[in-house]
Amino acid sequence: MTQDIVILAAGKGSRMKSAFSKVLHKVGGIAMVRRVLTTANTLPDSKLHLVVGHQGEQVEANCQDFSANIVWQNDPQGTGDALRRVAPFLQDDGVALTLYGDVPLIRASTLTKMTALSTPNTLVLLTIKLDNPTGYGRIVRDDHGKVTAIVEQKDASVEQLAIQEVNTGILLAPNHRLKVWLAALTNTNAQGEYYLTDVIAMAARDGLDIVTVHPENEAEVAGVNDRVQLAALERDWQHQQAIQLMQNGATLLDPSRIDVRGELITGHDVIIDVNCVFEGKVVLGNGVEIGPNCHLKDCVIGDNTIVKSHTLIDDSQVGESCDIGPFARLRPGTQLSNKAKIGNFVETKKARIGEGSKVNHLSYIGDTDMGANVNVGAGTITCNYDGVNKHLTQVGDNVFIGSNTSLVAPVQVAEGATIAAGSTITKQVNEKQLAFARARQINKDNWIGPVKK
Incomplete structure (x- = not known):
């Protein structure tokens, strides 16, 4: 099965207070986005898509040796909006893996576990349990333990805020289904953005198997905002x-x-x-x-x-x-x-x-x-x-x-x-x-x- 890998790197990163794009700041001497691209490149039969926006020229110039398809998101309106811009390039018979340019320590072994579970009727989520889940979208499950939705922090009820299993943002979905879900997204939420996480509820509604994979440690899925x-x-x-x-x-x-x-x-x-x-x-x-x-x-x-x-x-x-x-x-x-x-x-x-x-x-x-x-x-x-x-x-x-x-x-x-x-x-x-x-x-x-x- 062919695989599209989408790396989101369009955010402004204003809290970094920097003249450089956030994803170009380094961890272990290597720009964060380059770490993600390098890991993605280890997965076989993959096509890379890099979504850029704020200071996108810097990011594109720094990553040109990866031969990724550059997709522009000049006026970012959320992660769902970013994927909608990539949708025309996604292969109908393949799957799409979504990664983030400011989550640099994700391991190839974790992504391999996700791809091993992929089928045309399966959506794979990377989740983790945190002692303090503040700021993360919560994983909502039914009485049988099946994932039914992801609720963002600002939209969560008191009961949902108590959930410790959270969304890392990294997911793998069949493209022919994903394109339909992306087209149906709305921005009627507290942020006024198009959430990629809303496709989870759509997948549950359409009867897909939603399975979860966990990383080896928290640092693997930690993002950088400042x-x-x-x-x-x-x-x-x-x-x-x-x-x-x-x-x-x-x-x-x-x-x-x-x-x-x-x-x-x-x-x-x-x-x-x-x-x-x-x-x-x-x-x-x-x-x-x-x-x-x-x-x-x-x-x-x-x-x-x-x-x-x-x-x-x-x-x-x-x-x-x-x-x-x-x-x-x-x-x-x-x-x-x-x-x-x-x-x-x-x-x-x-x-x-x-x-x-x-x-x-x-x-x-x-x-x-x-x-x-x-x-x-x-x-x-x-x-x-x-x-x-x-x-x-x-x-x-x-x-x-x-x-x-x-x-x-x-x-x-x-x-x-x-x-x-x-x-x-x-x-x-x-x-x-x-x-x-x-x-x-x-x-x-x-x-x-x-x-x-």
């Missing part, structure tokens, strides 16, 4: 990530102080200290240790590497048994071979550091191809930028570079060479040569220094 709810959902998401990481064999020294804003893959016996942030896709090999207050983005860290505190790694490849930090910064394009060492206050960019090479402290190495077993003294920099273009520095194996050296690119230092401390190297240094490039020291006797006036 930044307080957004922050709460972020914590729910991070808690879920922490549990999964620990179940996969990672040690988190404090599971409440980690932020995963993308995908974090860990090997066995990984240790992550407090206040670490992971963005994009990060892969940590077996036995990796991440110190406190580190920020890793789009990188791969090899087995048994130690990343010490306050280190930033972005778009880089790190080999096995490396030693990085503290206070190091690996910028995009950095590649560390096995057993390389990057020490405190060292910055690298678009640099390949060979096996066993050491850049211990207070250095900048950019646009560099460095061989194995090189020792770089403190304060060394590669002068890779001439004001217009970037140039390459090439350093061979077993080179010793003295402290406070400037390597003015493009330049080559061949295997086994030694650079004297304080040198500015502008010309090629050949194999096993010793290069001095500094002015002769002059000492003046009886020097009288400046006197404070």
Whole structure:
């Protein structure tokens, strides 16, 4: 059976007090609506429809890679109104699943359970029981436990307000029936809107089987209306990530102080200290240790590497048994071979550091191809930028570079060479040569220094 998936993302979200569409605010580093679209995309034989309205251009531009059918709802009049605008695109012989762009943590496994119950004569509802159901539409059942209607909070009687089973808004209905129900909707209610929930009573009247499915947890169906709810959902998401990481064999020294804003893959016996942030896709090999207050983005860290505190790694490849930090910064394009060492206050960019090479402290190495077993003294920099273009520095194996050296690119230092401390190297240094490039020291006797006036 073909399946249409409709994601509602037209709301104004005025309580967010933002220049951006509500559904573009992020949970776990990913826009809420993109999370919903990604989950929807996992369901087979599905066609995506994205309903946009307020700041719809922003939403459409942000989601164009999903190839969803964009449907405009410029003057929103409720969820039923949104579905009526999608109705012409729905396949008569299929079913429609309704999702929400501000309910980002819905799981594919839950939606799969719903689709498994779908038939041409069945309507599937996702419901949940809450200790405090205030604000939600209540699920009304008859004496036999069959669902007969959904009553919104503002339209509910005192008895109905006591019901704890509530509507999540997520439902699955056969299209040939849904189109008829949508056409029959009215807005004679307290909100003056067309409620999608009114189709439940129509389905009951028409003799359809109305079945319910429940999510695994409340966070899965929690919506976001303001930044307080957004922050709460972020914590729910991070808690879920922490549990999964620990179940996969990672040690988190404090599971409440980690932020995963993308995908974090860990090997066995990984240790992550407090206040670490992971963005994009990060892969940590077996036995990796991440110190406190580190920020890793789009990188791969090899087995048994130690990343010490306050280190930033972005778009880089790190080999096995490396030693990085503290206070190091690996910028995009950095590649560390096995057993390389990057020490405190060292910055690298678009640099390949060979096996066993050491850049211990207070250095900048950019646009560099460095061989194995090189020792770089403190304060060394590669002068890779001439004001217009970037140039390459090439350093061979077993080179010793003295402290406070400037390597003015493009330049080559061949295997086994030694650079004297304080040198500015502008010309090629050949194999096993010793290069001095500094002015002769002059000492003046009886020097009288400046006197404070």
